[in-house]
Amino acid sequence: MADLKTELRQYVQDNFIMGAVATAFSDSDSFMELHILDSTGFLELISYLEETYGIAVKDEEMVPENLDSLNSVAAFVTRKRGA
């Protein structure tokens, strides 16, 4: 899980955060509340998860509980891979 979170954090930083003064975010911070991801950003994140981890995200799984923080995304991907 630690490696997965590291990879995910790197992905979010590389794709959604710009500049030397980067927005710091904790593993539990909400992407929506910190305005790190907008609606297009969530679509990009889902494409990334599907292509990188070989999972299929269902429409009903596209909810903040699964996608709105590093912790949530890591737990979601782990569950999907284990299923």
Added chain:
Amino acid sequence: MSQVKLGPQVLDIDYSAEAARIAGWMVDTLVNKLHRRGVVIAMSGGIDSSACAALAVHALGPKKVFGILLPERDSSSFSLDRGRQLAEHLGIEYKVHDIAPALEGLRCYEERDEAIKRVFPAYGEGWKNKIVIAGGTERGINFFKLVVQSPAGELHEARLPVREYLQIVAATNFKQRVRKTMDYFHADRLNYAVIGTPNRLEYDQGFFVKNGDGSADLKPIAHLYKTQVYAMARHLGLPDEICSAVPTTDTYTLAQGQDEFYFALPYQQMDVALWAHNHGRSAAELGEALGITEAQARLVYLDIEAKRRATYYLHAAPILVEPVVELAGL
């Protein structure tokens, strides 16, 4: 002081006074700010451009209003018919330009269809398509579905991956941008200004194309809720076919409502939600007014705020490193 009960009645205004106010503003803007002799307006036959054309004639008289009708391959035939009907009703000069050849030259339809075929390989000649928004008030994360219809009438739908969604939107944005190019051609040759026709819901929520329908010299109904635009159109005596039309995008080949494509709720409810949000009304009160749960109402408010943030880019003028102070105050 007691508050007005939340519901459609909060949108009631004096339309006669408002039409007079807009007329005065339009004359003042053209004469004293823009120094232009009239206005050009692209008329889709829809309620917004129709109301704007009527307001312009009310303000300036028909001789200073020039209409253009801009059909393309995917436009509904009603759009052109209603646009003509309105131009003749108002007594304005107008011209029809078919912009399909220009769009073909830019590969608008090809780029769009390439993206669609990556999702539905069978898509081709005789097929129709539209994009539908999902998520929103149910889940809090918006996404988009592509709906296609085969020539035999079978419907298929699939969630749109982000690359295909962006390519389809980018390709169809050519339509609004080419239309705006035609607006400015006529504005330049006539020394007129270009009218933009977003209503308040569209303007506030970024439902327009940057440098497409978002571009204009003056926007006479950007402060009016869509409900008010319909009422203004009736007040100005526009034909019933125009006043009764349901808002569509008239952009995709399958008939598509604006609430399917972009907004969380039908426009009558979105107007009340936007008004309520602007006036600090609670989610509980909004939920009761719209017959939805408080949790859903909270998601509607969050969606309004999220769209404002996400679409700030569409409103933003070019940003400079430092102001060119010599132009300040002109």
